[in-house]
Every structure is written in C-alpha cells, then in structure tokens.
Amino acid sequence: MADTGKKKLLEKYCYDGSRHFSIKDAATDETSLCKDKAEALEQMQKNDAKMDELQAKLYAAKKEGVIFLFQAMDAAGKDGTIRSVLTCLSPHGVHEAAFKAPSSEDLAHDFLWRVEQQVPAKGEIAIFNRSHYEDVLIGKVKELYRQQAHADRIDEDTIIEDRYKDIRHYEQYLYHNSIRTVKIFLHVSKDEQALRFLSRIEEPEKNWKFSPGDWQERGYWDAYQKAFEDAINATAAKEAPWYVVPADHKWYMRYIVSEILCDTLKDMNPRYPEVTKERLGEFDKLRGSIERELPKDKLEKFRSRENKESGEEKAGKDKKGKKEKKDKD
Numbered sequence: 001m002a003d004t005g006k007k008k009l010l011e012k013y014c015y016d017g018s019r020h021f022s023i024k025d026a027a028t029d030e031t032s033l034c035k036d037k038a039e040a041l042e043q044m045q046k047n048d049a050k051m052d053e054l055q056a057k058l059y060a061a062k063k064e065g066v067i068f069l070f071q072a073m074d075a076a077g078k079d080g081t082i083r084s085v086l087t088c089l090s091p092h093g094v095h096e097a098a099f100k101a102p103s104s105e106d107l108a109h110d111f112l113w114r115v116e117q118q119v120p121a122k123g124e125i126a127i128f129n130r131s132h133y134e135d136v137l138i139g140k141v142k143e144l145y146r147q148q149a150h151a152d153r154i155d156e157d158t159i160i161e162d163r164y165k166d167i168r169h170y171e172q173y174l175y176h177n178s179i180r181t182v183k184i185f186l187h188v189s190k191d192e193q194a195l196r197f198l199s200r201i202e203e204p205e206k207n208w209k210f211s212p213g214d215w216q217e218r219g220y221w222d223a224y225q226k227a228f229e230d231a232i233n234a235t236a237a238k239e240a241p242w243y244v245v246p247a248d249h250k251w252y253m254r255y256i257v258s259e260i261l262c263d264t265l266k267d268m269n270p271r272y273p274e275v276t277k278e279r280l281g282e283f284d285k286l287r288g289s290i291e292r293e294l295p296k297d298k299l300e301k302f303r304s305r306e307n308k309e310s311g312e313e314k315a316g317k318d319k320k321g322k323k324e325k326k327d328k329d
Contacts, residue, residue, distance in 0.1 A: 007263055009033055013256065015232055016241040023229040028189040029248035033256065040255035047262040048088035054262075055125065057270035059093040062123035064268055065179045068261060069128040071137070072186035073224060074214050075196040076247045077254075081186065082127055085258045089125065096127040099134060107148055111135045111163065112170055122178050132170075133183075136163050136231045141223045164234035171240035181240040182264050184257060185228060188247040190221055 010033075015021045034040045058064070070078045082096065097118035106114045112132055120126040139145055145159045171181045188196075197218075200210035217224075236242045243260050247253045275283075291299055 010243075010256075010259060010263060013243045013245055013260075014241050015236040015244065016238045017236045018238075021229060021232045021236065021242070021244065023187070023225050026187055026244050027246050028187050028192065030246050031249055031252045033259075034252060037251040040251050044085070044255055044258045047258045051262050051265055052088050052090070054265040054268075054270060055089050055093065057272055058125070058265065058268065059090075059123045060272050061270045062121075063178065064270070065120035065122050065124050065126070066264060066268065067120060067126045067128055067174075067179065067181045068264075069131045069133070069181060069183045070186065071130060071133050071183070071228070072247065073188055073193060073221075074217060075193045075200070076186040076188040077250055078129055078186060080250065081254050081257050082129060084254050085261065086127060093120075093124040094127070095120070095124070096129060099128065099130040099132075112166065119174065119179060132167060133231055133235075136160055136167070136234075137224065137227045139163075140227045140230075141220050161234075164231070167235050168237060168240075171235070171237065175239040180264070180268070182260065183235075183240065183242045184260060185232065185242060185244045186247040186253060186257075187244050190218075192248045193218065 034043065058066075070082065072078050086094070095118070099114070102114065115128075115132045118126055118128070135145075140160050146156055174181055197210060197215060200206040232242045232244070243256075245253055245256045245260075294302075
C-alpha cells in the first residue's frame with residue numbers, strides 16, 4: 001500500500017477538531033487495516049527502518065521536535081506498546097516521561113509546570129506515558145482540584161473547562177515554537193480490561209502489574225469514558241490531533257501506533273543539514289592531509305570498500321524506487 005493510501009486510511013482514527021468523537025461508537029476490536037499478526041509484524045519492521053532513518057535526520061537538522069503522548073484506561077497496553085514500537089529509535093534525542101500522581105512540588109506550581117520540563121528540544125522526540133491530560137481525566141472524575149490549594153478567585157465549577165482551554169493554547173504555543181504534539185488514546189473495551197486483569201492475577205510473571213486499586217478504579221469506568229470523550233472533543237486540533245486506536249487486539253494496536261508515528265515523522269520531512277561550499281572546500285584540504293598520513297594499502301582497501309558500499313546502496317535505492325512506483329500504479 002502506498003504511503004498516501006495508508007495516510008488516508010489512518011484518518012478513520014484521527015480527530016483534529018473537524019468532527020465529533022463519540023466514544024461509544026468508536027470500535028475497540030476492529031482490525032480493518034491489517035489482515036493478521038504476521039502482516040502487522042512485517043509492516044512494523046519496515047516502519048522501524050524508516051523511523052530510524054527519519055529520527056537520525058530529525059536529530060541532525062534540529063529544526064523541529066515532537067511529543068508522542070499516550071493515554072488509556074488501565075491495562076490497555078501503554079507500556080508494552082511504547083516498548084515494542086519505539087525500540088527502533090536511538091537513545092540519542094529520545095526520552096520517555098512517565099507522569100504518575102503529582103508530587104507536593106508539582107502541586108505547588110501550575111498544572112502544566114511538570115510537563116513543560118519534559119518538552120523535547122528541536123531535533124528530539126519525547127514519549128509521554130500519561131501527561132497533562134491526567135488533570136482533566138482523573139482530576140475531573142475524582143474532582144481532585146477541590147482538594148488542591150488555589151486562589152480564592154478561582155471558580156471550581158469552571159476549572160475543567162479552563163484547563164481544556166489552557167491545554168489547547170499550550171499545544172498551539174508548542175506548535176508555533178516548532179514542537180508538534182501527537183496524542184494517542186488506546187481504546188480498550190471493559191470486557192478486555194477484565195480479561196487482562198485476570199491474566200495479571202493468574203500468571204506469576206504478571207502479578208507485579210496488578211493491584212487491588214486497579215479493580216477499584218474500574219468502578220469509575222463510565223465516568224472515565226465520558227472524561228476521555230470530553231477531553232478529546234475539547235482539545236482535538238489540526239496542530240495537535242488525537243488518534244483513537246482500537247486496543248482489544250494488541251498486535252493491531254501496536255501496528256496502528258507504528259503507522260501513526262512513522263506517518264508523523266514522514267510529514268515532518270526532516271533532512272540532513274546542507275553543507276556550504278566553504279565547508280566542502282575545507283573537506284577537500286583535510287582529505288588530502290588524511291590520505292597522505294595513511295599507508296597506501298589501507299587507503300586502497302578503504303576506497304574499494306567505499307565503492308562497493310556505494311554500489312550496493314544505489315542498487316537498493318533503485319529497487320526501492322521501482323517497488324514504490326509499482327505500489328502507486
């Protein structure tokens with residue numbers, strides 16, 4: 001499938017403010033864009049190679065950064081998805097930020113304070129495992145803002161709406177300062193969550209993942225579903241879109257996330273910095289100095305290896321170009 005075809009198909013999961021999101025109408029178990037797990041793994045391997053190449057260019061160019069932000073109900077598979085999809089990226093220029101319950105220091109500042117410290121520099125990628133959206137998800141469901149210190153002038157009845165507005169403006173601000181925000185909601189069904197909780201209880205190697213509190217939180221299921229729906233509708237924007245990914249089938253969820261990340265990096269279109277004529281002139285002088293210092297046999301061996309690798313790379317590009325043309329046709 002050509003890249004343009006994939007991009008168009010991904011639109012079914014994308015919410016950018018142009019249409020309403022209804023959580024009850026959003027599928028959790030469909031697998032329409034990939035026929036089976038084997039095909040998904042094959043496509044993910046191709047995406048891995050492309051993302052590795054694009055990340056290297058992004059890091060070298062240092063013109064734009066990106067946040068990939070993950071939100072989900074418990075047991076939807078955030079950690080496993082982040083681990084499986086993003087292992088292809090180099091540790092250089094990539095960091096993950098896991099947002100747990102705010103500390104006393106966090107609560108002493110504005111709700112975006114701890115997030116701002118994790119925003120990537122230009123050329124870097126940040127993975128947010130949960131995020132500032134916790135303040136309009138659990139913060140909304142449990143009304144945590146009523147227990148937090150704030151100025152007397154603050155109207156508690158409008159705090160959530162005000163935070164939606166602040167988030168929209170903040171993500172727009174980041175976009176205007178060369179940092180994209182791509183938000184991914186892993187949408188799992190209530191039955192599938194229960195099965196995964198059961199798996200964590202019955203499989204010893206998964207026991208550490210489960211606590212009684214997870215099951216207690218399930219009692220707020222409907223309230224959380226409403227909170228997710230409201231947050232997505234209030235903050236979806238072309239500059240900071242939401243993707244609602246079916247999460248009942250882990251292999252499919254990970255495949256779609258891989259496609260979203262790869263598509264985003266392609267859209268950013270990073271390129272290696274151009275070398276000036278003056279710099280190329282300096283290279284010519286240095287080349288001569290290096291060649292004079294090297295033994296003749298080692299220099300000839302190097303030239304032979306470079307010519308061989310160059311030929312293989314050209315052949316690979318020609319083959320790839322023919323395949324892409326065939327896919328488009």
